[in-house]
Amino acid sequence: MITEEFNTFVRTHIEDDLPRLVLDAAKYPGVDVRAAALRIEGLRKIKDKLPEWYACSGVVIPAPVSAEQCSSAFTGEYKQRFITPGTLVYDLTGGLGVDSFYFARAGARVLYAEPEEGLCRAALHNFKVLGCAHSITVVQSTAESLWDFLPDLPSPDMIYLDPSRRTGDNSRIYDLEACSPNVVELRELLLHKAPRVLIKISPMADISRIVTLLPATKEIHILSARNECKEILVFMERESTKTLSRRIFCEPGFSFLMEEESRASAEREALLGNRVPTPGHYLYEPGASVMKSGAFFLTAQRYAVSKFHTNSHLYYSDKAVPDFPGRSFVIERVLPFSSRELRRLSTFYPKANLAVRNFPLSVAQWRQRTRIADGGNDYLFGTTVRTGSGDGHFIICTTKIDEKP
Numbered sequence: 001m002i003t004e005e006f007n008t009f010v011r012t013h014i015e016d017d018l019p020r021l022v023l024d025a026a027k028y029p030g031v032d033v034r035a036a037a038l039r040i041e042g043l044r045k046i047k048d049k050l051p052e053w054y055a056c057s058g059v060v061i062p063a064p065v066s067a068e069q070c071s072s073a074f075t076g077e078y079k080q081r082f083i084t085p086g087t088l089v090y091d092l093t094g095g096l097g098v099d100s101f102y103f104a105r106a107g108a109r110v111l112y113a114e115p116e117e118g119l120c121r122a123a124l125h126n127f128k129v130l131g132c133a134h135s136i137t138v139v140q141s142t143a144e145s146l147w148d149f150l151p152d153l154p155s156p157d158m159i160y161l162d163p164s165r166r167t168g169d170n171s172r173i174y175d176l177e178a179c180s181p182n183v184v185e186l187r188e189l190l191l192h193k194a195p196r197v198l199i200k201i202s203p204m205a206d207i208s209r210i211v212t213l214l215p216a217t218k219e220i221h222i223l224s225a226r227n228e229c230k231e232i233l234v235f236m237e238r239e240s241t242k243t244l245s246r247r248i249f250c251e252p253g254f255s256f257l258m259e260e261e262s263r264a265s266a267e268r269e270a271l272l273g274n275r276v277p278t279p280g281h282y283l284y285e286p287g288a289s290v291m292k293s294g295a296f297f298l299t300a301q302r303y304a305v306s307k308f309h310t311n312s313h314l315y316y317s318d319k320a321v322p323d324f325p326g327r328s329f330v331i332e333r334v335l336p337f338s339s340r341e342l343r344r345l346s347t348f349y350p351k352a353n354l355a356v357r358n359f360p361l362s363v364a365q366w367r368q369r370t371r372i373a374d375g376g377n378d379y380l381f382g383t384t385v386r387t388g389s390g391d392g393h394f395i396i397c398t399t400k401i402d403e404k405p
Contacts, residue, residue: 006031010039011057042067049073050098058129062122066096071162071200075223075231076102079160082198082235083108087157090194092143093181097123097136099160099200104135111156115142143181147193159190162200174204176213184213187236191216197236203229207294210234211246211258221249222289227327229288250289251325256298264297271297273306274388277316279331283381283398284315285355287326299325309391312358312383320401329379329398337382337393342369349397351376358384360393 009031013021018037025033042061047054049072061067071079076098083089085107091100094114100123103110112127114120120140127133141149143161163179165172177184183199190197201210203222211217214234221233249255264271277283284305286296291313300307303324305315320328333348335341337360351373354363359382361369366382381396 006036006039007058007060010036010043010060014040014043016040038063046070053098053126053130056129059126060122061096062118066119066122069164070096070098071102072098072225072230074225075200078221078223079103079198079233080106082158082196084157088154090146090156090159091161092146092159093162093164094123094138095119095162097126099162100136101127101130101132103160104132108135110136111139111153112136113139113141113143113146115140143186156194158196158198159194160198160200161190165202172202174202176201176205176210187214187216191236191238195238199234199236201232201234203231203292205232207232207248207292217246218244219247219249222292224251224288224292227288229292232292248293248295250293250295251287253323254290254325256293256295261293261295261298264295264301267301268297268307268310271300271307272310272386273308273316274386276334276385276387276392276394277331277396279333281316281318281331282320282401283329283331283396284317284321284324285327285329285381286313286315290325309358309384309386312385314357314381314383314396328401330401331396331398332378333397335395335397337395341395342366345380345395346370346372349376349378349380352378352380354380354382356382 013036018040022033022037039061041064043054045064045067046061051073053059079099080102083103083106087108089103089108090111090113091103092113094100094112096119097112100110100112112123114123117140120138124133124138127136139146139150147153161181161183163181163183165179173179207220210220214236216236216238217234218237219235221235223230223233245257245259247255247257286299290299296307296313300315303321305317305321308314308316349372353375354366354372356363356366361382377399379398379400381398383394383396384391385394
């Protein structure tokens, strides 16, 4: 049971050393200090992920794992673009309730369904203290049994699912068909119940396989923050067919139809460079969402930049491209990859950020051989370059001129 006294204890000791707090449990008679420590650990995990929830003194996190698996404020707010005020949304994998909260914030009426009683209690409590309980109905049920349990439910405008990607021993699962609930098995039922279905899946999932398993897919949204892919959203519509053109949304301002990359790839010879870039030219590194999307040749085509090599997903040009969907750098020097150049490299760059793309060494091996410290304002890229005389390995030394969040 969630009590005000217990919550006060948790908030009072939220900055404490947790092992010491547990060892000193005898000082706090009447308080389950171990349970409080778990709550504190969970709250710490949402401090940056869900700052509004963290700042609300009444919010409770029943277990650290629920905080690890929930959506962030960034991804929750992104999903609001799928909501029209007044629509009815079923969140069939309620969990901590973050997505239900953001759907309600966007003006939706939400049914939150979750099989675990403890999570249902916590979600109901949190919705009240966060001021959105009037828009969310909490039901304890699995996604598979909801309509058996409540056969007269009104038809929703959209169904949302975030299938569990963890096994019983907390190992990660990347196969969509192995997640729970199995949305591949449920896809026909879901589209029968609602005209629109939104599914959150692992950022490690293969996009081509997603489309094969979920042929009603209309859009795929790849969400990244701080150049790290966070999640993939699959948007399906009842009317979608296997021949539908599917659009992939990546970095802000960059989206494409899947067949566009196929067409660009057919023109790869015109998009590949055939020389080594020189100092003063610009190097471009695609953002994490573009990398995940696989739009490698389309990126070169759209932004009039040259690809270093078929398998080197870096680009260069002799002029700046201000709206490139990723990071931009000025090339300071270009060195051929050799033992001699490696030995000299730390003289010029005692500290630098290293990255490799289609290169003989890993970053760890490169650092070990050069003793270059991590960090600083210099960025060194080890990559393979297609030149007029064949392929060669080079180290491209740059400074960053732009970085998107």
